[in-house]
Amino acid sequence: MASSMNPPVDPVDAYNLVAPVFPKLAEERRAYLDAVDRLVIAAIPSGSRSLLDVGAGDGSRARRIAQSRGISELVLLEPAAAMQRIGAGHGEFLTMRAEELYRIDKHCDVILCLWNVLGHIFPAAARVEVLRQFARLLTPRGRAFVDVNHRYNSRHYGALPTLVRFLRDRVAWRVENGDIAVAWEIDGTRCTTLGHVFTHGEIESLCRAAGLSIEKKFVVDYATGELRRRDREGQLLYILKPTVA
Numbered sequence: 383m384a385s386s387m388n389p390p391v392d393p394v395d396a397y398n399l400v401a402p403v404f405p406k407l408a409e410e411r412r413a414y415l416d417a418v419d420r421l422v423i424a425a426i427p428s429g430s431r432s433l434l435d436v437g438a439g440d441g442s443r444a445r446r447i448a449q450s451r452g453i454s455e456l457v458l459l460e461p462a463a464a465m466q467r468i469g470a471g472h473g474e475f476l477t478m479r480a481e482e483l484y485r486i487d488k489h490c491d492v493i494l495c496l497w498n499v500l501g502h503i504f505p506a507a508a509r510v511e512v513l514r515q516f517a518r519l520l521t522p523r524g525r526a527f528v529d530v531n532h533r534y535n536s537r538h539y540g541a542l543p544t545l546v547r548f549l550r551d552r553v554a555w556r557v558e559n560g561d562i563a564v565a566w567e568i569d570g571t572r573c574t575t576l577g578h579v580f581t582h583g584e585i586e587s588l589c590r591a592a593g594l595s596i597e598k599k600f601v602v603d604y605a606t607g608e609l610r611r612r613d614r615e616g617q618l619l620y621i622l623k624p625t626v627a
């Protein structure tokens with residue numbers, strides 16, 4: 383059957399549609415996702431007792447990470463009801479968008495925002511506000527873990543498309559240069575939503591505006607999960623901490 387093309391839908395609506403095939407999509411990126419999880423687990427501060435996962439999906443990753451470090455207080459924030467249903471048994475969900483974090487008052491030791499969840503938040507000012515809420519909610523010794531799709535990841539996107547992106551940014555930088563269409567094939571129908579791919583400089587700017595500091599950055603190969611030395615060879619995982627006034 384030929385694929386039919388639909389106009390982009392809201393990211394939450396898209397993930398409600400994608401939910402039936404989400405386990406398959408995750409399995410296709412298992413090497414990358416597991417590598418990120420291992421890095422997160424190793425970097426969680428000792429004695430951490432509470433974890434908030436923003437954009438938790440089916441909740442399986444947060445549950446596994448929390449259990450590996452003996453974290454008993456787990457909050458799963460996931461706005462797509464269909465994603466929650468496939469994660470039945472992984473914990474209690476809050477049906478909230480990341481943009482609604484201002485409604486949460488309880489501080490936490492660990493915040494997760496994984497697999498480019500930040501790239502589904504629009505506009506750019508909303509990304510700053512979400513990160514500002516991370517800074518507000520983290521305990522003084524707490525850490526946030528955020529991985530994003532890297533705009534200049536030539537190993538994944540290809541050398542020529544990446545060069546075009548780089549030159550475009552050099553000639554006429556706009557935040558919107560990183561806006562892309564994200565598409566999945568579901569039962570012969572192409573589901574499309576909006577996404578954003580980031581530069582390292584962009585993440586630095588967002589963090590400064592939000593009151594967060596970058597403690598460490600990892601470059602992770604999107605195909606193999608291997609750590610890479612050069613930014614252009616992978617996606618970017620950040621460990622963030624509240625900026626000391």
